[in-house]
Amino acid sequence: MKYTDEQIRAFGLNRESIPAHVAIIMDGNGRWAKQRGIPRALGHRAGVTRLKEIIRFSSDIGIQALSLYAFSTENWARPKTEIEALCSLFVEFFNREFDELNENNVCIRALGDTSRFPAEVDRLIRNANQRTRDNTGLKLNIAMNYGSRDEILRAARLAAEEPGGVTAENFEKHLYTAGLPDVDLLIRTGGEERVSNFLLYQISYAEFVFPKTFWPDFTQERYIETLKTFSERSRRFGGLDNS
Ligand code: IPE
């Protein structure tokens, strides 16, 4: 955490209304590229620039956990060339950003079965996870070959083998997000208003915000606006307003 309470107020935010866990469906890279008449891969590359900015700001403002949807179990349906371009970007991202993330005390984990990716991608994410597991700063979750239905079925199977069977505790400890707070804020950029198999169990009481902005244009300023929108929501969790 870098910012003081006063600096956070200068952004128009309050420490108390900062979500503990933010999940982002980073959508719209392809449409952003199409708008410019350039290849989709360049849209993904522009998206990585935003990714770095959003991770840094989340860490600096004291968000506990940030879960980013980078590749879904359904995204294997895309052309091989696009999947290859995304894999190259993953490799580049981990190679270039790892040291700075580690220095900033960020703890990295993958959500999803990364073994389906080329060995280098799988190795880089596993390595990043191992080397940052004791870091106490931002918990950065990168969803890669992630699908919530797969995650739920996997957790149910593993919980069934535990003594005590499928209790909430046994189930939750086998989710990829084990040990993290529930998602408070789900953001999907790009204008689509759907969840696309992301963190279905964890978003039970999340607030949803759907900015129209394509992901490569989702700057720190847009993120701050979204955090403000979140802070104005009245969350009741089934109860009644206190006011
Ligand atoms: C999201 O952007 C990134 C990934 C799915 C990897 P898209 O590639 O889905 O962009 P659009 O939705 O086609 O604009």
Ligand code: IPE
């Ligand atoms: C969701 O976006 C997955 C990621 C952002 C990684 P998609 O673009 O794949 O979702 P749909 O197909 O529009 O639902």
Ligand code: MG
């Ligand atoms: Mg999309």
